[in-house]
Amino acid sequence: MNAVEVLASVDIVALRMAPEAQHLQVLLHRREREPHAGQWALPGVIVNGRTPDTSLEAAAERALREKTQVVPCYMEQVGTEGNAFRDPRGWSLSTYYLALLDPRQVVEGEQLAFFDLNSVLARKVLLPFDHNLLVERARERLAAKTVYSSLPLYLLAEKFTVLDALGAVQACLGQAVNNTSLRKRLERLRELGWVSDTGEKNQPRLGRPQQLYRYTPQGERAFMFDRSLLPEGA
Template sequence: MSTAEVLASVDIVALRLSPGSQHLQVLLHKREREPHVGQWALPGVIVNGRTADASLDDAAARALAEKAQVQPQHLEQVGTEGNAVRDPRGWSLSTYYLALLDPAVQVQGPQLAFHDLGNLLTGKQALPFDHRLLVERAVERLAAKSLYTSLPLYLVAERFTVLDALAAMQVCLGQAVNGTSVRKRLERMKGEGWVEDTGEKHQPRLGRPQQLYRHTPREVRGFVFDRSLLAGG
């Protein structure tokens, strides 16, 4: 690559709740060519390379279709990182996106797998390039927006309970959340048409039946509350 060129890519930090909703998992793609061939990395594509891209969003859609092979419930651009050392091929930059997936989503083939977020953030599992930094920044964005938006609901199943919503919010924030605050948020969203009561109930093995809700978002950015979740909002 010429010293006058900059290698531009789009990378996807795709997250789902693990079975049991105890922690987050990141979708990784096993690299098929150098550099770092055979290593697990974020699914991504070179922008406007062999395939023309009209925009960064188009490149992100291509990365989701070709590399990640998933359809997210929510997708947003987080930021761009670039320097002369992140890629051994030379000066490069990555515009990275946060994608939130249905917890039941499955991947096919040996090139795709979900990996524990904690192992990636602690370095127990290494990532090539600066992909650990991209994951960190995306998770920070998710935690920050979970305080005052409905973003965690994009991680729950189509039909969910208050406890499902509570678990998603706690995982996104990394700390305990007041259950009453979650119920208040769901009721407010229901009043605004963002959540609907299915009229059905989930019967756990122990305890009382739980009301089932459905998330019905009306805008891409998610529902915005006027108070932080940790402030009892």
């Protein structure tokens, strides 16, 4: 790379709720080219004058389409990281996005796999470049917005119970929350048309039948509450 060039990329931190569990997983792609060929990394694409992208959002969509073949339920830009050391090819920067996936999302082939998010955050799974940091920053954004918004509901299946919603919220925050507070939020969303009652119930193996709901967002962004989900000082 020429000394005056800056290598620009768009990378995706795509998360889903683990099947049959209440923790988050991050989607990784095995790199096919140097540097770091063969290592697991965030799916991403180079952005320059030779690529067809007309915006960063278009580049993010291309990264998902070309590297993962998944369609997110929600996606937003988190930030940009750049310096002369993150990439062995020279000065580089990455604009990275948070994408939330359906819990039933599957991937095909040996080049894609879901990894436990906490293992990546704890650096038990080491990623190339500064991708561990990008995952950490995306998780911080998710946790911060969970306190005030309906964002975790994008991680749920089409039909969900209160306990499903509670599990998603706690996975996003990394801590327990009050069940009653969450129920009040869901009721508020139902009153405003952001959550609908399906009229159906599921039958768990243990316990009573649970009401099934559907998330029906009334806009492209999450609903913002005027109060924190967590008690003061939490």
